[in-house]
Structures are given as structure tokens and as C-alpha cells.
Amino acid sequence: MADPNTVFGLELSHVVELGPAATAALQSGFDFLAAPISHPSHRRTFTGVNVDAPACFAQSDRAVGSDVRSTRLVGILSDDLDLLDEEADHDGVVNSERLLAQEFAWAAHIGLPAVIVPCPFNRQAVAGFAACIARALEGPGAFQIWVRMPMAPAAGPEPQMRGLDSDDGEGASTGSGTGHGEGDVDDPWDWWHQLRTLCDFHPRLNLALEVPADLPGEVSLLRWLAEPVKAFHLDADLFMANQRGFPVLSRLHQGFLKDVMVRTNYHFLVGGRLDARPDSEDTMRSVPGSLEAVSRHAQLYVSYLRHLARSIPDQPAGDALFGSYNEFLQAPLQPLKEHLDSQTYEVFENDPVKYQLYEEAIYQALLAFTRYMHQDGRRIGEGECVCGADAAMAAATATAVCQSGDPGACTCRGPAGHPSPRAIQYSGLAPGRAKALRDRVRNGQTHTEWGCLGEGACRCLEDWAAEGPEAEAEALETGLGSFAGGPIVVAVVGAGRGPLVNCTLQAAARSGRAVSVLALDKNPNAVLTLHDRARNEWGSAVTVFGGDMRDWRPPAPVDVLVSELLGSFGDNELSPECLDAAQAVLRPDGRGISVPACYTSHLAPVTSPRLHEQIRGFAAKEKPLDPKWLETHYVVRLRNTMLLARPRAVFHFRHPSPFLPGGHAAEGASGGDPGRGPGPDRLRRLHTNDRHTVLHFTSTCAASLTGFAGYFDCTLFGSVHMSTHPRTHSPDMESWFPCFFPLRTPVDVRPGDRISLQVWRRSSATAVWYEWALLAPVVGQIHNSGGRSCSMLLASS
Numbered sequence: 001m002a003d004p005n006t007v008f009g010l011e012l013s014h015v016v017e018l019g020p021a022a023t024a025a026l027q028s029g030f031d032f033l034a035a036p037i038s039h040p041s042h043r044r045t046f047t048g049v050n051v052d053a054p055a056c057f058a059q060s061d062r063a064v065g066s067d068v069r070s071t072r073l074v075g076i077l078s079d080d081l082d083l084l085d086e087e088a089d090h091d092g093v094v095n096s097e098r099l100l101a102q103e104f105a106w107a108a109h110i111g112l113p114a115v116i117v118p119c120p121f122n123r124q125a126v127a128g129f130a131a132c133i134a135r136a137l138e139g140p141g142a143f144q145i146w147v148r149m150p151m152a153p154a155a156g157p158e159p160q161m162r163g164l165d166s167d168d169g170e171g172a173s174t175g176s177g178t179g180h181g182e183g184d185v186d187d188p189w190d191w192w193h194q195l196r197t198l199c200d201f202h203p204r205l206n207l208a209l210e211v212p213a214d215l216p217g218e219v220s221l222l223r224w225l226a227e228p229v230k231a232f233h234l235d236a237d238l239f240m241a242n243q244r245g246f247p248v249l250s251r252l253h254q255g256f257l258k259d260v261m262v263r264t265n266y267h268f269l270v271g272g273r274l275d276a277r278p279d280s281e282d283t284m285r286s287v288p289g290s291l292e293a294v295s296r297h298a299q300l301y302v303s304y305l306r307h308l309a310r311s312i313p314d315q316p317a318g319d320a321l322f323g324s325y326n327e328f329l330q331a332p333l334q335p336l337k338e339h340l341d342s343q344t345y346e347v348f349e350n351d352p353v354k355y356q357l358y359e360e361a362i363y364q365a366l367l368a369f370t371r372y373m374h375q376d377g378r379r380i381g382e383g384e385c386v387c388g389a390d391a392a393m394a395a396a397t398a399t400a401v402c403q404s405g406d407p408g409a410c411t412c413r414g415p416a417g418h419p420s421p422r423a424i425q426y427s428g429l430a431p432g433r434a435k436a437l438r439d440r441v442r443n444g445q446t447h448t449e450w451g452c453l454g455e456g457a458c459r460c461l462e463d464w465a466a467e468g469p470e471a472e473a474e475a476l477e478t479g480l481g482s483f484a485g486g487p488i489v490v491a492v493v494g495a496g497r498g499p500l501v502n503c504t505l506q507a508a509a510r511s512g513r514a515v516s517v518l519a520l521d522k523n524p525n526a527v528l529t530l531h532d533r534a535r536n537e538w539g540s541a542v543t544v545f546g547g548d549m550r551d552w553r554p555p556a557p558v559d560v561l562v563s564e565l566l567g568s569f570g571d572n573e574l575s576p577e578c579l580d581a582a583q584a585v586l587r588p589d590g591r592g593i594s595v596p597a598c599y600t601s602h603l604a605p606v607t608s609p610r611l612h613e614q615i616r617g618f619a620a621k622e623k624p625l626d627p628k629w630l631e632t633h634y635v636v637r638l639r640n641t642m643l644l645a646r647p648r649a650v651f652h653f654r655h656p657s658p659f660l661p662g663g664h665a666a667e668g669a670s671g672g673d674p675g676r677g678p679g680p681d682r683l684r685r686l687h688t689n690d691r692h693t694v695l696h697f698t699s700t701c702a703a704s705l706t707g708f709a710g711y712f713d714c715t716l717f718g719s720v721h722m723s724t725h726p727r728t729h730s731p732d733m734e735s736w737f738p739c740f741f742p743l744r745t746p747v748d749v750r751p752g753d754r755i756s757l758q759v760w761r762r763s764s765a766t767a768v769w770y771e772w773a774l775l776a777p778v779v780g781q782i783h784n785s786g787g788r789s790c791s792m793l794l795a796s797s
Contacts, residue, residue, distance in 0.1 A: 108141025
């Protein structure tokens with residue numbers, strides 16, 4: 001259902017006595033009254049003989065108490081202006097300016113929370129009107145100004161907009177929008193955009209939109225909802241009578257209102273001729289009715305609207321939990337720099353979708369790792385694999401080892417399908433070491449401890465055997481759990497309070513694989529929680545470590561490395577830097593697995609004057625105005641922000657990195673042998689997480705480009721994908737809100753305009769940061785050059 005705090009107001013265009021009108025509105029079920037500031041019996045002029053006319057134009061401030069005035073009353077300014085038209089005579093312009101100034105001053109004096117101002121539908125008058133508005137916003141009082149605007153042109157066809165679904169936005173056009181050029185119908189959005197630009201995007205300048213009988217198309221509606229709309233005006237003529245004669249809205253209008261009711265706390269104003277039921281004859285509604293009649297019939301309208309709000313189906317859990325974060329800017333987390341508190345951990349743990357995906361990815365990784373170690377194209381059928389028993393044990397164990405019944409499933413069979421094991425070479429080892437290794441291989445735990453035994457598969461020793469007994473013995477001693485069938489070593493780095501440890505244990509139970517879990521976190525407070533859970537929940541399957549993953553060296557090579565270091569933009573919480581360093585703990589044969597395996601960031605141009613106004617507000621709090629707020633990236637739940645084109649891929653990262661030891665491309669690399677590729681040192685020098693790219697978009701409609709929204713998509717492992725990308729968003733996942741990269745100065749774009757953005761990911765020894773610059777349709781300055789305003793610190797607390 002809609003927010004129970006949805007606010008409904010009654011608008012009256014003719015009020016003789018304010019006190020009784022306010023009482024009638026509240027008793028009828030409305031939350032507030034919108035009424036003219038000026039008294040209907042007073043018409044003022046400020047020129048000629050009446051220049052000194054007394055200011056007895058308004059309702060008395062004693063008509064209602066201050067508690068009602070400050071919370072339950074919205075003023076409506078005069079609409080019988082000269083429209084401040086530059087072609088009007090001087091006296092008319094002066095009279096209009098002074099009339100508006102007087103009413104604004106009275107609104108400030110009596111403490112109104114907001115005033116409604118009708119916008120002149122005359123392009124030549126907008127500048128003069130904006131000047132009056134700007135003076136009022138800089139004057140006394142803290143009231144909001146709601147500019148009344150129609151949502152669609154009064155008559156004529158709507159200009160075309162480009163479709164968002166096609167590549168570069170060049171798809172089928174919709175039946176809504178705005179154009180540019182001679183002959184286009186005047187679009188109210190253009191008037192509004194000119195007005196608010198002249199007023200410098202003032203945060204107290206908002207909209208009261210008149211809902212038309214013919215709603216504009218979807219793209220136009222989305223663009224309006226991206227604006228700072230405070231109220232929707234519903235004229236009584238929009239309603240029709242149902243079979244019982246009560247007012248109802250068309251299905252189209254019902255759908256529209258339900259959609260906006262769940263988005264944010266809008267106000268809904270009901271106005272027009274409310275002194276009769278909607279099934280009355282027009283002739284009966286042509287003259288003003290009594291306040292009693294208006295009150296009686298208005299009650300039917302608000303009752304219907306409240307019923308409509310209650311009939312909205314329950315929204316997804318994310319909307320219920322996080323609705324208050326809509327268009328609310330937050331600084332991104334820096335978990336590498338700062339320790340997260342328990343409440344933050346708890347919020348993230350409340351997203352079941354993310355951990356369901358992680359569990360499935362770890363499950364697939366465990367199965368895949370078993371396959372990796374059971375199969376090798378160079379060894380299958382060559383009779384060079386070993387089951388983990390020497391020649392003396394081979395005949396006795398061959399039948400037990402290969403229980404699948406498929407001769408081809410066991411890699412310890414020779415070309416003819418007969419057992420062909422090779423004895424482990426113990427000669428050449430120190431006596432004590434040889435005995436310990438022989439005992440470990442021969443002991444009675446072999447068949448139960450090594451997962452391959454009893455599954456018709458066996459582990460390969462790869463090239464270690466060919467390199468001599470020392471190498472083979474070291475491989476057995478350090479990686480017995482990997483290729484010889486022991487528990488799969490899973491390291492959860494950045495384990496927090498342990499949700500991914502739970503996922504790992506559950507995935508292991510599903511897969512039937514034995515695991516040894518190493519849980520690591522640098523936050524000493526989180527480590528305490530991990531120790532508590534290991535002692536009381538997990539038992540000996542989990543070993544807890546404290547420290548920075550970049551410096552950590554576990555007691556044994558890691559087979560599967562699990563982390564949840566992704567940020568709203570994928571790499572913005574320094575996952576590449578952390579996992580590249582942590583990659584050193586993976587097994588040295590290049591068969592280690594990372595969850596996540598890869599991820600890509602995406603950007604899309606957006607219009608969101610609300611966000612621009614918020615950021616301007618941050619900057620204005622500091623004197624002199626600090627531009628850093630205008631070139632900092634934020635995290636924000638984008639609910640009323642419109643994409644102007646489809647997102648484009650920005651940066652891609654893969655783990656394990658193929659350019660570092662432990663990565664698949666680095667496996668077997670030597671110190672520069674031309675036949676084997678660059679060595680590890682050379683690969684390290686070649687590797688960098690700095691990136692740069694240029695993105696191109698095509699605008700779908702006329703709008704004010706205020707910045708770019710950032711998303712990511714990720715392959716955790718195998719077929720498991722996790723995404724915040726609008727087209728592939730993981731259903732019901734709320735762990736990440738999008739990123740927002742603002743432009744210091746909004747840029748006007750038109751349908752079909754090319755939008756080009758250059759983005760850099762840069763780093764130093766101590767920090768990583770983004771830089772971005774608009775290249776088209778106009779060239780803008782480089783934002784955050786050198787990380788001067790925003791960076792992600794590499795230092796660990």
C-alpha cells in the first residue's frame with residue numbers, strides 16, 4: 001500500500017472567511033487547505049492615483065492560529081498579473097512585481113510553509129517572473145514556492161522522443177516528450193526548465209503539477225518525476241461518477257496515481273468545482289456553491305483517494321525498508337580505511353538474495369574445483385596419475401577407488417583401462433620427512449579423507465613428479481587437501497560477522513565436499529564475533545584469523561578465495577587492489593578459484609535536479625562555497641531519477657588476475673624465457689588497475705543532464721550472476737544502491753544529442769580515485785583532478 005502518511009489537500013479558489021474554510025477542509029478529511037492569500041474583495045494597484053493604497057488585501061492573520069498556518073495552510077498567489085511581459089506597459093509590469101512582492105512578504109510574515117504560484121505561459125514573461133521568484137527566495141521567510149505547471153501542452157500533438165530500449169537510444173519513438181526547433185508545440189517542461197535555471201536551481205523552488213485529462217507518455221512522465229515535484233493538482237473535472245454517483249478516476253489515472261503514491265511523499269490537491277457531485281449537470285456547477293456544499297462533496301473525493309491509496313498492493317520489501325533513502329545522497333563506504341560498526345554489518349546481512357547467490361556460486365566453485373583436480377587433458381589416459389597410494393597398495397585399492405563402473409572416469413587407469421599407478425618417489429628425501437609422508441599416504445584415513453576415493457576419480461600430481469621427489473613431496477605436504485583429496489581450503493577474506501562463512505558451510509553440505517574454512521577480517525571487533533561463532537556454531541571446520549588480507553599468509557595454500565568487497569560501482573571499495581594482493585594465498589598451480597570471478601562497472605547519463613540541488617546545498621553550507629561536493633561520487637537509491645540513455649560498460653576486472661602469480665595466465669611463467677612468456681616480475685610490472693575509457697550515449701529527450709548513474713554486474717562463479725544494472729538487476733536485491741557522479745554544471749540536452757564522457761581510474765601509493773569529464777554536447781572541466789575532492793584510501797585502520 002501507499003505510505004499511510006500520503007497527504008491530501010483541498011484547494012479553494014474563492015475564500016471569504018479563512019477560519020471556517022480551514023475548519024471545513026480539515027473536518028472533511030483533508031490534511032491541509034490551499035487558499036488565496038488575497039481577499040476576493042480587494043484588488044490592488046501600485047501605480048497612478050492608488051499608489052499609496054492600504055495593504056488591507058489579505059485575510060487577517062488572526063483568522064486561524066499559528067499552528068494551523070504553519071502546518072495546515074498553503075497560500076495561493078494572485079493569477080491576475082500582467083505576466084510581467086516585456087511588451088506590456090511599464091505600469092503593468094511594476095504593478096505585477098509589487099503585487100507579488102507584497103504577497104510573498106505576507107506569506108513570510110504569517111509563517112506559511114509553502115505558496116503556490118501560477119507560471120505565466122508566455123516565454124517573454126518567464127525572465128521577469130523568474131526575477132520576482134529569485135528575490136522572494138533570497139528574502140525573509142523559509143517557505144517553499146510551488147510553481148503550478150500543466151504536465152502537458154494545452155493542445156496540439158506532442159513532439160516525439162527517442163526510445164531508450166535501442167542501442168544508443170535510437171529506437172522507436174514514443175508518443176510523448178519534447179522537441180526543439182520551429183513549429184514544436186510549447187512544452188511546459190521547457191518553461192519550467194528556463195524558470196529554474198534562471199533561479200539557479202534553488203532548493204526551495206518546486207513544482208505543483210496539474211494532472212491533465214490526457215496523460216503524457218511514459219518518458220515525459222518519468223522526466224517530470226525526476227523534477228522536484230511537491231504536489232499534484234487534481235481538478236474535479238478529472239473525476240467521473242460510478243454507478244452509485246460517487247467520484248472515481250479512470251483506470252489510466254488510477255494507475256498513474258498509484259505509481260506516484262509509492263514513490264515518495266507527494267501532496268495531492270483536489271480543486272475545481274467541488275460544490276456538486278460529479279454526476280450533476282454542468283449548469284448546476286456553473287456558479288459558486290456554499291462552503292457547506294463544497295465541504296460535503298469534497299469529502300467524497302478525499303475518501304475515494306484514500307481508498308485508492310489503501311488499495312495499492314504491498315510493495316517489495318526493499319521499498320518498505322529503504323524508501324526513506326530515495327534520492328538521499330550518502331558517502332560511499334571505505335571498509336579498507338575504516339572499521340564498519342555492528343549495525344552496518346547487520347544491515348548488509350539482511351539481504352537474503354545476495355547470500356543465496358553467494359551460496360550457489362560457492363557450491364558451483366566446490367564442484368568445479370573437484371573437476372579441475374580430477375581431470376587434466378595432458379594426463380587422462382596416459383597412466384601417469386596416482387591415487388595417493390604407492391605401488392604396493394595399488395592392486396588392493398584400485399577396485400575401491402574406481403567405484404563408478406566407468407573405466408574412463410578414473411584417471412589412474414592406463415591406455416588399456418587397467419590400473420597403472422606410479423609409486424611415489426620417497427628416495428632422496430630426508431628419512432624423517434619420507435617416513436612422515438609415507439605414513440600419511442598409507443594411513444587408514446586415506447579413503448575417507450580424500451574426497452576422490454569412492455567417487456571414481458583421482459588427483460593428478462601434474463609436473464611435480466617430473467621435477468623430482470622434493471617437489472612432489474612438497475606438493476603433497478602443502479596441498480594434500482587440494483589435489484590429493486583432503487578438505488578443500490576455502491578462505492573467506494573480509495569475513496565481517498561471518499555470513500559468507502555460513503554460505504560456504506551450507507554450500508559444502510550441499511555438494512558433499514569436505515572443506516576447511518579460513519575466516520579473515522582486519523576489524524578486531526568483527527574478529528571477536530567470528531571467534532564466538534566458531535566456538536559456538538561452526539566448530540573445528542572454521543579457523544579465524546585477524547589481519548589485512550593484503551599481508552596475510554595462511555598456513556596452507558587456498559583453493560577457493562571468497563570475498564564480498566564489491567561497492568556500488570563494482571571496484572569503488574578497492575576490490576581489485578585487495579584481491580590482487582590476496583591472490584598470493586592461492587595455490588601456486590594456477591587452479592585457485594576466486595568468488596567473485598569478474599565484474600564490470602557501467603555508467604548512464606541521468607537527469608535529477610533533486611540530486612543537483614542537494615549537492616549544491618552541501619556546498620553552500622561552507623563559506624566560501626566548496627566545490628568538492630560537486631565532484632565527489634555518491635551512493636544513492638535512485639527512485640525518481642531518469643536515465644537519458646542505456647548504461648555503457650566502463651571498467652572490467654577479473655580474479656584471479658591473469659597478470660599476477662596464482663592467475664591462470666601466469667601459471668608456469670618463468671624469468672623471461674621467450675618460449676614460455678614473461679616471468680612473474682615482468683607480469684607484475686605490466687599489471688595495473690588504472691583504467692581510462694570514453695563512453696558515448698544518445699539522449700532520448702530534452703532534459704537537464706545533471707550527472708551519471710553508476711552500476712555493476714558481476715559473475716560470482718559459473719552461471720551465478722549478480723547485478724545492479726537496470727536491465728539485469730538481481731530481483732529483490734538491495735545490498736547496493738547505485739553510484740552518482742555529478743556534473744558541476746548541468747547541461748541542456750535535446751533528443752538525439754550525443755553525450756560523451758571520459759572516465760579515468762587513477763591511483764597513487766596511498767589512494768585510488770576517479771576523474772571524469774564531459775566531452776559532448778559541450779566540453780566540461782575535469783572533475784576530481786588528482787583526487788583533490790574524493791579518493792579511496794589504501795591505508796588500513
